[in-house]
Amino acid sequence: MNDPILQLDREQARKLSELGDHLRQLRQHNQLSLEQVAERTMIPVRILAAIEAGNVAQLPEPVYIQGFIRRFADAIGLNGAEFASAFPTETLQETPTTSWRGTVQAQLRPLHLYLLYMVLVIGAVSGLSYLLSRSTPQMVGLTDNAQTVQPSSHTLSPTVSRASNTSTNQAQLGPFLPAASPTIQPSTNPLVAQKPVRIGLTVTAQSWIRVEVDGKTEFEGVLPEGTQRTWMANKQLTLRAGNAGGVMISFNDGTARRLGEPGAVEEVTFDTRTQANWTLGTVDSANLTASNSNPDSDDL
Known part of the structure; x- marks a missing residue:
């Protein structure tokens, strides 16, 4: 039985x-x-020569x-569109079975970590408040007349006697009186702010991608x-991107x-001044540069 992948390559x-x-x-x-x-066409001569010669080994992916x-x-x-449609680009690849840990949805993102950190901080503050309220001593069965006043040969006025009793009670019960509960200030959440330029990418058709972050190549390969x-x-x-029609991008969680x-091969640059242009949909402004040039030999 022939291998279907090998048959497709031959076709x-x-x-x-x-x-x-x-x-x-x-x-x-x-x-x-x-x-x-x-x-x-802005296509290298060696690529054109390989197409005319039918040399698949010297060419990139079928979609390119x-x-x-x-x-x-x-x-x-x-x-061109009708003529090129005769060339098959489909690939026969078995989809590997992956566990939930390998899916994009299972990957923790910075927002998830921030929410988890907030929950932990709130839980710690609530627990501390509960422990402090439980440790406050409760006064049970205490009355204003803690001592029996012995009769005296001196007659004291009711006002002086009442004041004396109050002072005596405060002096004796002072160590057992509940202290003022400390005021717990809500702690601020020391979350690290997200970086000002965030790009979300979704691949709807296989494409070569290269990403440069602050002048440094962060990723290059086929997704x-x-x-x-x-x-x-x-x-x-x-x-x-080498196949711009198969790439969807969003800027700072936008549309x-x-x-x-x-x-088509497209290149686009985002910076901190791109927000207004992206919101208005003017993606070809001075702050958002795109080019239709094809990748050079190194990119392919």
Whole structure:
């Protein structure tokens, strides 16, 4: 029994050879060189040559190959979208069974940690208040007349006698009188503020992704469909995608938007001044830079 994955690879190689040969013949008929086509499409010459030769080994993922074929065909006068649709991009991969610990939903995010810390602080304050209230001594069975006044040969006025009794009672019961309960001030929550630039990413179709946080490459690689990731930066965050149509991004927990067209390579930069433009939907302003250039040989 043949391996379906191997069959798909052979079908892609066969179809690429047919499409590449047709592109080569039409390019030569139009008297165009590979260098001229590369200037029009912004695709490296080595990629164009590999497409014409049907050399799958020198090309990236099938979804990128289809995008290159579309732009190649448009540059020499064909209907690129219709022509490129003949190249199969599907992949046959078994979905690995993962436990709940491996899912994105099970990953603790900073917000979860902050909420847990708040619950612990509130619980500690409540417990301390309860212990202090339980430790206050209770006065049971104490009366104002704790002593019997012995008769005296001197006659005291009622006012003087009452004051004397009050002073005596306070002096004797002083150590047992309840002390003033201390006032417990609610403690402030020392939560670390989130960084000012937060980008949420959802992959709806497999795409190559590179993320630079404050000038440093934080991630680079291919993310499969269904992946959800979040990155944060202090000043600036730049995201570059090889299949912009399969990438949804949200800025500072705002509305998620598609980065670009399927198969297109897009790059977008966010910083602390992007909030107003993102809210208004002007994502192509000076503070949010996008480019349609393709990845160079290192990116592919």
